Amino acid sequence: MKIPSVLLRFPHCYLLRRMYFKNFHCTSRSDFPCVESLTPVRRYHTKWMCSLEGLKRELCHQAVPDQQAEGLSDRENRLIDRLYSGLIQGHRACLAEAITLVESTQARKKKVAQVLLQKVLSYHREQEKLNQGKPLAFRVGLSGPPGAGKSTFIECFGKMLTERGHKVSVLAVDPSSSTSGGSLLGDKTRMTELSRDMNAYIRPSPTRGTLGGVTRTTNEAILLCEGGGYDVVLVETVGVGQSEFAVADMVDMFILLLPPAGGDELQGIKRGIIEMADLVAINKADGDLIVPARRIQAEYVSAMKLLRKRSKVWRPKVMRISAKTGEGISDMWDKMTEFRDLVLTSGELLAKRRKQQKVWMWNLIQENMLEHFRSHLAVKDKIPLLEEKVLSGVLSPGLAADLLLKAFKDGL
Numbered sequence: 001m002k003i004p005s006v007l008l009r010f011p012h013c014y015l016l017r018r019m020y021f022k023n024f025h026c027t028s029r030s031d032f033p034c035v036e037s038l039t040p041v042r043r044y045h046t047k048w049m050c051s052l053e054g055l056k057r058e059l060c061h062q063a064v065p066d067q068q069a070e071g072l073s074d075r076e077n078r079l080i081d082r083l084y085s086g087l088i089q090g091h092r093a094c095l096a097e098a099i100t101l102v103e104s105t106q107a108r109k110k111k112v113a114q115v116l117l118q119k120v121l122s123y124h125r126e127q128e129k130l131n132q133g134k135p136l137a138f139r140v141g142l143s144g145p146p147g148a149g150k151s152t153f154i155e156c157f158g159k160m161l162t163e164r165g166h167k168v169s170v171l172a173v174d175p176s177s178s179t180s181g182g183s184l185l186g187d188k189t190r191m192t193e194l195s196r197d198m199n200a201y202i203r204p205s206p207t208r209g210t211l212g213g214v215t216r217t218t219n220e221a222i223l224l225c226e227g228g229g230y231d232v233v234l235v236e237t238v239g240v241g242q243s244e245f246a247v248a249d250m251v252d253m254f255i256l257l258l259p260p261a262g263g264d265e266l267q268g269i270k271r272g273i274i275e276m277a278d279l280v281a282i283n284k285a286d287g288d289l290i291v292p293a294r295r296i297q298a299e300y301v302s303a304m305k306l307l308r309k310r311s312k313v314w315r316p317k318v319m320r321i322s323a324k325t326g327e328g329i330s331d332m333w334d335k336m337t338e339f340r341d342l343v344l345t346s347g348e349l350l351a352k353r354r355k356q357q358k359v360w361m362w363n364l365i366q367e368n369m370l371e372h373f374r375s376h377l378a379v380k381d382k383i384p385l386l387e388e389k390v391l392s393g394v395l396s397p398g399l400a401a402d403l404l405l406k407a408f409k410d411g412l
């Protein structure tokens, strides 16, 4: 594949580049040597050299989306361009449409969504480079039992942040939404004032009831919100299931919001989730509840001393707040930014994000493989029969699994 010679003579010319990128499709990395091999010819001119380097970078960035963009119709490409430019210009309607697209389960829409995401990712990389490697947004997970005051807290906390010039997005993960027929958490009546704020964006994150669903749609929605210029992304989940573990695996900081109640009332809370928390906030520390809140705080402080240390630079904190009066919310934000700065400078944040990317990829593979396995012709009909045999004790689970796996492998 040849680069037009006029572009090689004037690689810094913006108009030529535009023309070139409109008509030229780089399909693989093997195309790059042709740029490489021609650079020595122009070596005497530093400006051209720099421009060629820039050109190569643009090609690198273009390579992945173009590979995927193959086979998309003009209409789909136009949709991607419209959503992408609207998103990075901060239009909320485009962000909402883009999230709807990534949530789609339709194969065609999924493909379009992946090309859009890839473009947003390239944009992220560029922006982070300009930002000296600092992440674009602070990703915060918030979990707590029903009635702990999560929505009251988000309303108060979100408003405080937007008043300070931040752009806040709230993604509410509700794994029960598929059974209840609608997401309860993302219900805007829960955060009336914040949902009217132009610098805030609240969105339920439907999960189709699966943990894999939480991983895919929420992770992708986080990226889109960041692309839309939201510098604080809050992911809310009810802390009584498994979804909070998935959420803890996709954020920079995980916060547990608890009411001032003792062990019996918190039975629904999984012990493991306390270990995931970087900060525990005891809410409702106002009026008559100040005394129990102090007691619960002391209990958690001593309990958390026994937990394994997860970070070299941060010890989980336990704070008292009141989402109703706003007391302690500003101090809590100070602690959160202290955490962010510490983990960023120590390199822990970037290491964590890298690890999360890998976990995300494997979760997706696991989810898709299982779906593929269950619907495969070679095993689909055998599953009910073998399940029945396992239930009645005729067949051991291990043997049944072996039989199904063998049928699957033979059918490949």
Ligand SMILES: Nc1nc2c(ncn2[C@@H]2O[C@H](COP(=O)(O)OP(=O)(O)OP(=O)(O)O)[C@@H](O)[C@H]2O)c(=O)[nH]1
Binding pocket: 144, 145, 146, 147, 148, 149, 150, 151, 152, 153, 190, 238, 283, 284, 285, 286, 289, 321, 322, 323, 324, 325
């Ligand atoms: N006294 C006091 N009450 C609060 C505080 N925060 C929330 N509440 C009350 O606690 C109740 C539950 O608050 P929500 O914010 O709806 O709690 P939630 O965790 O979002 O609950 P779900 O929507 O069921 O998950 C409401 O009646 C609030 O008024 C607080 O700081 N102090």
